[in-house]
Amino acid sequence: MREPVSERQERILALLRQRGRMRVADLAREMAVSAVTARRDVETLERQGALRRSHGVAIAVNAASGWADSPMEPLVGRGLPVWRESRDFPGPVIGMVVPTAPYYYADVIRGARAAVAEANARLVVGITNYDIDEERAQIRQMQARGVNALLLTPAWPTGTSPDDEADRAAGLSVPTVLVERRGKLGFPVGELDRVCSAHASGSYLAVRHLVELGRRQIALIARGSPTAAQLELGFHAALEHLGVPASAGLVCTTRPRPEFTEIEATLTAVVNRARRGALDAALVHTDQDAVHFVQQLQRHGLRVPDDVAVVAYDDELAALADPPLTAVAPPRFAVGQAAARLVLSRLAERYRAIPGTARAPRHHLDLLPELRVRESCGAGKPA
Incomplete structure (x- = not known):
């Protein structure tokens, strides 16, 4: 028949x-x-x-977005899908929603753009200024314009999804990867792919280096932010593991997005502690605040690194300070690059899905920062 x-x-x-x-x-x-x-x-x-x-x-034809499904081939050694641009299929569009474009996220965006370009795709970026309403508006706009996947850095104050936000990021209709954010365990958002800098490990590296130099009265000075929560975690873990009494550590964290006067007051309080001989080292987030801290120390006659060794966190400006500052450098470019490659692989997986076959495991990637030793901890200083 x-x-x-x-x-x-x-x-x-x-x-x-x-x-x-x-x-x-x-x-x-x-x-x-x-x-x-x-x-x-x-x-x-x-x-x-x-x-x-x-x-x-x-x-x-992808009915959800109107895009034609794409031809893909793996890049040798990477498994990264490549979309061949043609008249019928101009290539997928990857949306990226971040809190801000300058400073830290500039390198994250550059990394994502490099990976997307490798795949003959296109990256579009939305800026939220840490505003949840604006973030929602940016996501809605990108979905309405037919983006095929999302790289998302939500405005979560601690860097981990609050309960009332737990379902929103997990319920989007396109492949989504969290960037420098963590979904809370026990919620659907905790099962999303994510790529983060291992800031706690970076803080641990800095404290270990300072302890190896013989410093025992160490401060952590950080702006209230998702990064600060991870830095504090690594700071306390290092003190405990290295046998430094918790009472010898000092944590000073400002409010999120503080005014300059609040930052100055926090730095002044720590400088006064150093003047009393109750502080001999500090890890300072961000680079800008580390430079201000060194300047305050110098104005009060304290020498860096002789009296106080200083490590900056971010390594944007640290090498340009006087003296050049030892710094922890998060892998910003690599975070953006890895996140974009991951979301592209998820997009390829969706196009190639065969009923009854298992999908690849979800990825929670933590990329380790690097410690760059300079004069503010004694490197290169004349004997």
């Missing part, structure tokens, strides 16, 4: 939904029909808008 045309064409569409695209000749062979029949079916389905056709290839 001959198969009805409608059923045969539905089989074609089912195959394309699984594989994204197929040569018409391969369709004919897999369906056990003649090349003429397969070509005729594909032409009919194209006229109905059910698929697209280009140079003997049938291409599935």
